[in-house]
Amino acid sequence: MVAATESYAQAPGGGPKPEVGVLTLHPQSVAITAELPGRTTASLIAEVRPQVNGIIRRRLFTEGSEVEAGAPLYQIDDATYRAAYQSARATLQKALAAVPSAEAKVKRYENLIKQNAISSQELDDAKATLAQANADVAVAKAQVETARINLTYTTVLAPIDGRVDESQLTVGALVTANQSTALTTIRTLDPINVDVTQSSTNLLNLRKAVEEGRIKLRGDNITVRLKLETGTLYAESGTLAFVESYVDRTTGTYTLRAEFPNPDRLLLPGMYVRALVEEGIAENSFVVPQRAVSRSTKGDATALFVTEDNKIEQRILETNSSVGNNWLVSDGISDGDRIVVTGSQFVREGADVTTVEVVIDETTGEVSELKQGAAAPDDPATLALAAEAGPKQKPGAAKD
Structure with a gap:
């Protein structure tokens, strides 16, 4: 296949036109989502300490179990x-x-x-x-x-509902009122909080976009999704609880807290997560696959497009932010433009090409299928396009 691709790329002007995979772009409403790192924290934490002096006679709970507020935990003499x-x-x-x-x-x-x-x-x-x-x-x-x-x-009671940790003292231990060592700790896990950090720069950029009308805020009830350490999405959606009113001088960030239901106790305090915060909506906007955009020597975002007369045209795009595996573009694209997604390494600006529509898998950013196959399966350009799209899209592949 490699030899066929090289001979095709060097074919004289009378040979077949190169074929590229394109994606037709249309304006759409795009949810602006910020993916922020954070950690889970218990919504309530209570360190249980004795309020009188004495000897512990009995422990009345099972370590690691769920207890209700008012449940007896220890019996002091x-x-x-x-x-x-x-x-x-x-x-x-x-x-x-x-x-x-x-x-x-x-x-x-x-x-x-x-x-x-x-x-x-x-x-x-x-x-x-x-x-x-x-x-x-x-x-x-x-x-x-x-x-x-x-x-x-003398009967030590649970101050809150939650999961009780291990006991720090055993039966027979002498305790004193308001001692520094906690007998045990209770944490409320449902609901559970997620504390994430956001840079002040991103906050200023978001407010500027809102003032310019490029983004519309969703309102007070902001939905938050959670991505776990395994990369999977947490089944429950949360809400933004509060935003700190100051910026840390050292890191230049501020903290946001989201609250999530946790009925199955899947989330435990201290877990590393990534919160997907829906900041607003960018209406009538264009998104282009990141794989179709490259950087020039000056740092400009550039992409190849196919004109109405099927010629390659290079443009400079103004990208604002990433949306999944795409770039949100504010300038350089019109409705119906066709952007080159695959086969760009075999063409240059001004070249005549034939096109084939492709479909992008939003979860991976890769080409998932070809909408049509204008060229013959053994055509070198189609072979190169299929190779770039992945082994599953190789034309002419045998079927079981």
Whole structure:
């Protein structure tokens, strides 16, 4: 095949015209999507710590399981706290018992003062005693409540719903209130957050395109898709939760957070992902395969086109951004233009050619099939075109 291609390329002017694969371009609405790197994070994280001192008597959960908020996790020895609670209740009963006597004394002194049987000082002392008794009751009630809370804290409860990690301490370990070492950690995995970074340059370019009318924003509810480390797309779609209001001075980037449902717990915190953020829509725009565009020595994006009289023409294109395996082009293309996708290495500007329409696989950017086969299967140009398109498109291939 190589020999046939070389002899064809060097054929004299009287030989057959070179054949190229072309794609006819039409304006369309293009979703502008930014592919940004990021990592998954739990939507809620709670480090569980004891709020009282004591010895751990029991662990009440299975490590790695799902727990609900309020579920018991640890049982701390409560003997001293139960005794303190009973003592506080007894103190309250004692304080309550002193109140009726003080109230009766005040009422009796109020009657006696009318008969001038006692002095005003004695009545004032009786009222002070009653006030002191009522204050003792209030203090005792507060002590009972404090003792009750401390007794409740001997059962360590889950503060949030989520998946619980391994236990950092075992039964028999001594714990202290608000210690630095967490007993365990609970992470809420559904929903799960994805934190990605975007450069401030891209943000400015996007806003400029919006101001110029080249891109229309989708609105407040921005859809986000997720590409996993394996290259596959995550089945669930997410939404953009918030955008940070400052740019990092070191990296020149800012953070975006997207929220995704995670019912099957496929996503775990810390996983590397790539978020596909739909920024807006470019209406009446052209996209060309990246394989059809090359760079000149000056850095300009160039491509070969076939004119109406089937001659090769080279143009300079203004490419704005990549859209999958395509370039979004803002200048240099008109409706119905035919761009050369395959066979460009065998032609030069001004050459007469024959064309064959091709189909591009959007997932790979490669030629997936030929729409028609104008040339004979053994034609060298068709052989070269098929070789460039891939082994499956080789004309004349035997069928099983």
